[in-house]
Amino acid sequence: MTAGVADVGNRTPQPDISGTVPLPERVAVVVFVAAPILGLLAAVPFLWGWGIGWTDVAIFAFLYPLNALGITVGYHRHFTHGGFKAKRWLRIALAVLGGQAMQGSVVRWVADHRRHHKYSDQEGDPHSPWAYGPGVWGLTKGLYHAHMGWLFSKDRTSRSKYAPDLLRDKDIRFLSLDPVYAVIVLSTFLVPMGLGALLTFSWHGALTALFWAGLMRVFVGEHVTFSINSICHVFGKEDFKTRDKARNVWWLAIPSFGESWHNLHHADPTCARHGVLKGQIDISARVIWLFEKLGWVWDVRWPDHERLASRRVPSRRATDTGAHV
16 A cells, blocks of 8 residues: 555656567557558459559559648648648649548548547547557557548547638638539549540550559558558657657658658647658658749748757657758
8 A cells, every 4th residue: 555655646757668569569560551451462463464554553653642642741731730831723732632532521631630639649539549558459459440440430520620720711611512522532533544544445444444543542542541540659769759659650651651750740740841850751741842942832831950859759869860851
């Protein structure tokens, strides 16, 4: 009893990290996230020459970055966090491209994400992988919940509370109407199908493009985004102090266009660049930089050296090379 009272009264700060994630939990994470993608990749050599060809790959390679940037640059860094201001036509284009990723309308996506930041990894967070506690079973359930299980929740985030600014924007409100968003979703399949038909002059080319550059493109894009919600809140590197478990996962940086530098993002949510340290590739930030040079965006919230230095994890300050654009 005495020990218990002493523990309660002990105000000595406890470390946020106590060792590494146990191997069984790490294996569970890898299997959960990687298995669907590996299965898709394994199918490619078997279908090459019949079910998939260079035309399908080319259309996929053309459309995937557009929709990915619609999410990362548009939905996330611009509409959700206001990392920069943009011309009207660019806002509309980003909203449409993000909508084609089939992750919900821009208003709904923003409302959910802002609620996530308000309650990150606490009760009220719509997609925390820690909702069921630690341990192999708790983490397995939590990963599924954070990855895509939360999408089936009956609860719906209040758009009027979390996205009133977007509801006041007539363009964005219009693009978020259910019938309009349905047309945007339809276009995400008709565009690759049309390109496949034009490039091959055949129904076969249209159908394979529909599958690989349509369905599979959406599948890959969704799971990359879902992995930010799940895996980037479970393990990885912590360079900056946050109030949650957001971490950096380097191997997701390229497919996520820089979104997996998630630790910095939660330390400084409005920053337009997430990969702020040397060697952290952030394609989305480079695109924003290009837009700024072209005069399409302005008031970009680039990394601030002093602000970042104040949020660095003490043990890592010695290796800090400074933020860069």
